[in-house]
Amino acid sequence: MIATFLPIGDAIKFIFHSRQSVGGGAKIGGSELWPLLGKHLEVTGEALGVACAIAIPIALWLGHRRRGAVVASIVANGGRAIPSFAVVTFTSSYALFGLSTRNLVFAMVILAIPPIFTNTYVGIRQVDPEVVDAASGIGMTGPQVVRSVELPLALPLVFGGIRTSAINVVATATLGPLVGVVTLGDPIINANVYGDSGRLGGAILVAALALAFEAFFAGLQRAVTPKGLKRPPTTRRKFPMHRRSLATALVALAAVLVLAACGSSNNKSSSSSSSSSSNNGALIPTIKGASSTPTITVGSKNFTEEFILGNIYAQALKAAGYKTKTQLNLGSEQVAYKALKAGKIDAYPEYTGTMLTSFYGVKPAAVPKDSNAAFLQAKADAAKDHVVAVRPTPFTDSNGFAMTQAEANKLGVKNLSDLKSKAPTLTLSGPPECRQRPDCKLGLEKVYGLHFKTFIPVDLAKRHEVLTNGQADVSLVFTTDGQIKADKLQLLGDDKHLFPPYNVSFLIRKSVLKAHPGMENIIQHVDQGLTTPVMQELNSRVDLDKQKPADVAREYLKEDGYIK
Amino acid sequence: MIGSVIIHHRSPTCESRNGLCPSWIWHHIGDYMSPLWRHVELTVVAVVVGFVIAFGLALVAHRRRWLITPITGVTGVLFTIPSLALFAVLVTSPLGFGFVSGVIPLILYTLQIIFRNVVTGLAGVPEETRDAARGMGMTDRQLLWRVEVPLALPEIVAGVRIATVTTVALATLAFFAGAGGLGDKINTDIDFKSNIAVAGALAVLLAIALDLLLLGMERTLAPWRRARAT
Numbered sequence A: 001m002i003a004t005f006l007p008i009g010d011a012i013k014f015i016f017h018s019r020q021s022v023g024g025g026a027k028i029g030g031s032e033l034w035p036l037l038g039k040h041l042e043v044t045g046e047a048l049g050v051a052c053a054i055a056i057p058i059a060l061w062l063g064h065r066r067r068g069a070v071v072a073s074i075v076a077n078g079g080r081a082i083p084s085f086a087v088v089t090f091t092s093s094y095a096l097f098g099l100s101t102r103n104l105v106f107a108m109v110i111l112a113i114p115p116i117f118t119n120t121y122v123g124i125r126q127v128d129p130e131v132v133d134a135a136s137g138i139g140m141t142g143p144q145v146v147r148s149v150e151l152p153l154a155l156p157l158v159f160g161g162i163r164t165s166a167i168n169v170v171a172t173a174t175l176g177p178l179v180g181v182v183t184l185g186d187p188i189i190n191a192n193v194y195g196d197s198g199r200l201g202g203a204i205l206v207a208a209l210a211l212a213f214e215a216f217f218a219g220l221q222r223a224v225t226p227k228g229l230k231r232p233p234t235t236r237r238k239f240p241m242h243r244r245s246l247a248t249a250l251v252a253l254a255a256v257l258v259l260a261a262c263g264s265s266n267n268k269s270s271s272s273s274s275s276s277s278s279n280n281g282a283l284i285p286t287i288k289g290a291s292s293t294p295t296i297t298v299g300s301k302n303f304t305e306e307f308i309l310g311n312i313y314a315q316a317l318k319a320a321g322y323k324t325k326t327q328l329n330l331g332s333e334q335v336a337y338k339a340l341k342a343g344k345i346d347a348y349p350e351y352t353g354t355m356l357t358s359f360y361g362v363k364p365a366a367v368p369k370d371s372n373a374a375f376l377q378a379k380a381d382a383a384k385d386h387v388v389a390v391r392p393t394p395f396t397d398s399n400g401f402a403m404t405q406a407e408a409n410k411l412g413v414k415n416l417s418d419l420k421s422k423a424p425t426l427t428l429s430g431p432p433e434c435r436q437r438p439d440c441k442l443g444l445e446k447v448y449g450l451h452f453k454t455f456i457p458v459d460l461a462k463r464h465e466v467l468t469n470g471q472a473d474v475s476l477v478f479t480t481d482g483q484i485k486a487d488k489l490q491l492l493g494d495d496k497h498l499f500p501p502y503n504v505s506f507l508i509r510k511s512v513l514k515a516h517p518g519m520e521n522i523i524q525h526v527d528q529g530l531t532t533p534v535m536q537e538l539n540s541r542v543d544l545d546k547q548k549p550a551d552v553a554r555e556y557l558k559e560d561g562y563i564k
Numbered sequence B: 001m002i003g004s005v006i007i008h009h010r011s012p013t014c015e016s017r018n019g020l021c022p023s024w025i026w027h028h029i030g031d032y033m034s035p036l037w038r039h040v041e042l043t044v045v046a047v048v049v050g051f052v053i054a055f056g057l058a059l060v061a062h063r064r065r066w067l068i069t070p071i072t073g074v075t076g077v078l079f080t081i082p083s084l085a086l087f088a089v090l091v092t093s094p095l096g097f098g099f100v101s102g103v104i105p106l107i108l109y110t111l112q113i114i115f116r117n118v119v120t121g122l123a124g125v126p127e128e129t130r131d132a133a134r135g136m137g138m139t140d141r142q143l144l145w146r147v148e149v150p151l152a153l154p155e156i157v158a159g160v161r162i163a164t165v166t167t168v169a170l171a172t173l174a175f176f177a178g179a180g181g182l183g184d185k186i187n188t189d190i191d192f193k194s195n196i197a198v199a200g201a202l203a204v205l206l207a208i209a210l211d212l213l214l215l216g217m218e219r220t221l222a223p224w225r226r227a228r229a230t
Helices: A008-016 A030-064 A069-081 A084-094 A102-125 A129-137 A142-173 A191-224 A245-263 A304-319 A333-341 A352-359 A371-384 A405-411 A432-436 A441-448 A510-515 A519-527 A532-543 A549-559 B022-063 B065-080 B083-092 B099-123 B127-135 B140-177 B182-188 B193-221 B223-228
Strands: A273-275 A296-299 A324-327 A347-351 A387-389 A399-404 A427-430 A454-457 A474-478 A489-492 A504-509 B006-008
Touching (some): A008 A030, A030 A102, A030 A191, A069 A102, A069 B140, A069 B193, A084 A102, A084 A142, A084 B140, A084 B182, A102 A142, A129 A142, A142 A191, A191 B065, A191 B083, A296 A333, A304 A324, A304 A504, A304 A519, A304 A549, A333 A352, A352 A371, A371 A387, A405 A489, A427 A441, A432 A441, A432 A454, A504 A510, A504 A519, A532 A549, A532 B006, B022 B065, B022 B099, B022 B193, B083 B099, B099 B140, B127 B140, B140 B182, B140 B193, B182 B193
Parallel strands (some): A296 A324, A296 A347, A427 A454, A427 A474
Antiparallel strands (some): A273 B006, A347 A504, A387 A504
16 A cells, blocks of 8 residues: 555665666666765764764763753753754855865764763763762772762663764764765755655665664663663653753854854955946837736746746746746756646746756767757657747856866866866866766766866865865866856866757746747747856856845846846 | 846955855845744644644553553654655655645654653652542543643643754754755755854744743643742
C-alpha cells in the first residue's frame, strides 16, 4: 500500500545500485553514496570530538566547584532556541577556515556543546555532597575526587548528553551540501540531480544513520553506567533545567546581536553611475478585455535571474491589464515544469538548453550550438506537452569559465583555447558534478584538450569566491553573473563553442495562451531590452546591491520605458 | 519613447561584500514580517495539534501504564529522525510541497516532549491527594480533571514550552517542504550575513515571545502557584 504512496522500491534500488543522474552525465546512487557517507561520518565525528573536548572539562570544573548554575541553564536553553540552519549558514558565510569542511564543523561544534555541557554539569552537581566529603575525608585531592568519584557517578548523564548531541549533529550534517560539504544530505537537497527516488533514498539513509547513532550511544551509555547505578537511561533533549528559559533566551539573543555587531563591516558605498545600453522601449499597450480574463499565475525557479524575470513578466502582464498572481519560488526546473504541466502555474521562464537536456532527454553534447536552432527544437518538444515556448530573450546566460583579470593578463589569456599550454599548472574549480559533465570539465578535456593540475569541487554559491580567495585559477561561472564585473573577473571566450545556448523562453500552457491571446506579444515586447549586459546589471542589483527582485523588475520596465 | 537601463559602475559596498549592513537591515526589516507570520503559523499549528495528540495519548497511558514504554519508543524514534529526511519523504508523497508537508514533521517532533511531561506530571500527583479526592466521592473523570491535571499543570506547561522553543528552531527548515517561514528567507541568500542575522534573530525573538506567552498563560491558569513561583 505504501509503495503506491511513495516510490519506496525505486528508492531502495537507488541505495544499492548506481545510475545516471536526472540530467544525465553524472553517476549517482549505489557505490557513489560511500564518499557521501564517509564525509557525513567525518564531519560528525570531528564535531563531536571537539565539542566533548571543550564542554566536558569546563563542565567538570564548574560542577566540581559547585558554581555556574546560571551559565549552565543559559547554555541549555540558548542551545535549544538557536536555529541550526542560521548557525550553519552564518558561520559558513564568514569562511573562517577558507573553503574547507571546517566551517561546517565549527557550526556543528557550537550546536553540539550545549547538551554535552549541561548534562555533564548536572551529572556532577547531582553527586551527593556527602560522598564528596567522604572522599576528601579519606585524603583524596580535588583532581582525584573528580576522577575517581564524581566523574564515574556522572558518566551516565555525560553520555546522555553526548547522545543528544550526536543525534543533533548527524541531523545538522545533512545541511552540509548547502555550504559546500557534500554529505548524505546531497540527494535530499539536490533533488534536481537525484530525482524523487534519490531524495527518498537519501532520506531513508539519513534516518537509518541517525537511528544507528542513537542505538550505538544508548548502548555505550548503558555500558559505562556503574553497576550500582543501573536505571533507565536519561531522556534526551529534556535538560534538567528549564525554569529560566526566558532569561536565557534573552541572553541567546544578546549573543546573536553581539556576534552580529562584531562582524559588522564599514559601509561606504560609492556607486557612480553612467548610462549605456540603449534599447528602444515603448509603453506596454493595454489589451482590450484583458481584465475580464482569468488570473494568470506566473512562476519561477529559485535563483536571482529567475526571480527577476518572473517579476518582469508578471508586472508587464499586469500593466497590459491582465490579472496576475506570482508563485516565484518553485525550486528546480523539474519542480517548475511539473507545476506548469499540472496547471498549478500558467507560465514560467526557462532556459532553452535546460529544456532540451532536463526535460526532453537530449544529451548536452547533442544540443544545437546555434541559439535559434536550439530554441526551435525545444519549442517543438514543448508543444508535445501542450506548452508554448515564446521566442527567447536576446541575452544568453550560459555556463562559462572565468579567471581573475590580474591572472588572465599575466598569463595573456583571453579565450579558453589560450589555456592549452598553461592548464597543467593551474587549478580548476566547479560544482562536484562538473567532473562528469560534458558541458563542464569533460568538455574542457574533449573539446579544448585542457587537462588541469587539480580539480576542486565547491558549492555553486562559492563560484566567485574560489577565484578571489586564490584557491582556484579557473572556475565555472554564469555569463550573466554580476560578480564577474564586481570581483574583477575575466570571462574566458568559448571560442570552440563548447556551451549550448541558454537563452530564456517564457513557457505558457497552451490553454492559457488560448484564453489570453495577447499575452505572447507583451512578453516579446518587454524581452527586447534584455540583452546580456542589461541582465548582468539587473542580477547585480539583486546579488550585489541586495535589492528586491520585484523592485529591480519594476526599475527595468521603467528605465527601458515600458511603463511609466 | 526611448529609454535605457542604467548600467552602474560598482565599487565594493557592505552589501556586495555580503556583510552585516545596519542600513540595509533597517530598510528591509519589513520584508521579513510575512515570513515571520508564516513561522508563527507553522509553530502554533504544530504545537497545538501535537499537544492534542500527545495529551490524549498521555491520558490513555496514565490509566494503562504498560503503554508508556511503546509510546515513548515510537515517539522517540520519530524524534531521532532528522527533520530534513521527514520533509523529503513528505514532499515525495502525494502531499507534495506546501504547508501540510512542512507542519506534519513539526507535529511529530513535539509528541515525545509533551507526552513525557504530561505522563510525568500526572504520575507525580501524591497518592494521598488521590485518596482524599476519592474519599470526597469524586469519580475517576472528576479526579482527573479537577485534581490530577491541575496539579500536573506546571510540568505540562514546561513540556509545551520546551516543545514550542524547539519547534520555532526546527521550523526554519520547513522551507525544504515548501512551507515558507524564516528559513525560506535565509535560503534566498545564504551568503548574505545581514539576511541570515535578521532571520535568525527574529526566530530567537519569536521563541522568547512564545515562551513568555506560555509562562503568562500558566500564571493565569494556575494562580495558586504564583505565591510559590520562583
